[in-house]
Amino acid sequence: MIKITHSAVFVLDQDQALDFYVNKLGFEVNTDVDLGFMRWLTVNAPGQPDRQVLLELPGPPAHDPATAEQVRELLTKGATGFALGIQTDDVHKTYEEWKARGVEFVDQPTERDYGIDCGLRDPFGNNLRLVQPVGGPSSAADPSELARQNG
Amino acid sequence: MSRAVEDQNRRLLRARDAMDRSYAEPLDVPAVARVALMSEAHFIRTFRETFGETPHRYLQRRRVERAMFMLRQTDRSVTEICFDVGFTSLGSFSRTFSAIVGESPSAYRSHSSPEAVPGCFTMVWTRPSSFGEAKVAAVD
Numbered sequence: 001m002i003k004i005t006h007s008a009v010f011v012l013d014q015d016q017a018l019d020f021y022v023n024k025l026g027f028e029v030n031t032d033v034d035l036g037f038m039r040w041l042t043v044n045a046p047g048q049p050d051r052q053v054l055l056e057l058p059g060p061p062a063h064d065p066a067t068a069e070q071v072r073e074l075l076t077k078g079a080t081g082f083a084l085g086i087q088t089d090d091v092h093k094t095y096e097e098w099k100a101r102g103v104e105f106v107d108q109p110t111e112r113d114y115g116i117d118c119g120l121r122d123p124f125g126n127n128l129r130l131v132q133p134v135g136g137p138s139s140a141a142d143p144s145e146l147a148r149q150n151g
Numbered sequence: 152m153s154r155a156v157e158d159q160n161r162r163l164l165r166a167r168d169a170m171d172r173s174y175a176e177p178l179d180v181p182a183v184a185r186v187a188l189m190s191e192a193h194f195i196r197t198f199r200e201t202f203g204e205t206p207h208r209y210l211q212r213r214r215v216e217r218a219m220f221m222l223r224q225t226d227r228s229v230t231e232i233c234f235d236v237g238f239t240s241l242g243s244f245s246r247t248f249s250a251i252v253g254e255s256p257s258a259y260r261s262h263s264s265p266e267a268v269p270g271c272f273t274m275v276w277t278r279p280s281s282f283g284e285a286k287v288a289a290v291d
Contacts (some may be wrong), residue, residue: 012157076160077201078167105167119171125164 091132
């Protein structure tokens with residue numbers, strides 16, 4: 001059995017990232033330790049500690065200063081791709097709650113073949129999607145299920 | 152120096168997101184420039200440097216992408232779709248659509264069918280490109 005346990009998103013400031021992902025989106029801090037060469041900071045969705053997201057700062061030792069600057073520029077112009085897909089059982093409720101906390105949405109909840117979804121940004125430019133799948137949580141996240149629904 | 156670029160990028164992205172979000176409304180470039188907290192001329196120049204096309208063109212492509220979706224997925228008339236996606240005249244819609252897609256809205260509809268991928272990716276990946284890969288406009 002294999003499974004995905006960690007993925008990473010680049011952030012420009014880990015304290016600001018923590019405030020966004022924990023205080024605005026309601027994620028939990030999973031691990032926050034100073035490794036000396038970096039601050040290992042991960043969060044997870046409530047009750048899902050085995051699926052962590054590393055809030056990673058571009059810079060040494062992984063990047064030289066010029067490369068880190070390129071990463072920061074790509075991130076802030078939204079060029080780093082699809083960062084996270086987040087599932088909810090009530091997209092309209094979550095949308096209103098997060099919007100009231102100042103979260104920037106790219107589009108409103110929209111009905112699609114696989115469910116209702118909307119897009120949002122974290123403070124740095126990361127592209128996040130919030131989805132309420134057809135028929136309730138989990139099933140539509142599976143591509144074979146998606147293909148079946150679309151016939 | 153780099154912080155200034157990052158701040159500028161983020162403001163430009165916020166303005167670009169506003170176009171993705173509010174394409175159906177009577178949105179124009181001066182309004183979008185205000186989202187970026189820039190003068191119109193500075194906004195147009197820096198947007199082009201950052202994203203490779205003008206904000207006007209980006210908004211047109213967003214509207215055309217939505218129109219392509221509605222032509223594939225709905226039974227609404229071309230005229231209804233034109234206004235649904237934010238164009239204010241059928242003439243400019245048909246002209247812009249044909250210039251970007253390479254064929255008229257009704258010709259596009261006649262050979263297209265609904266797709267089976269998540270719509271958020273459809274939005275990004277089926278957006279007609281303005282960087283040279285698009286079909287040259289066919290003259291019917």
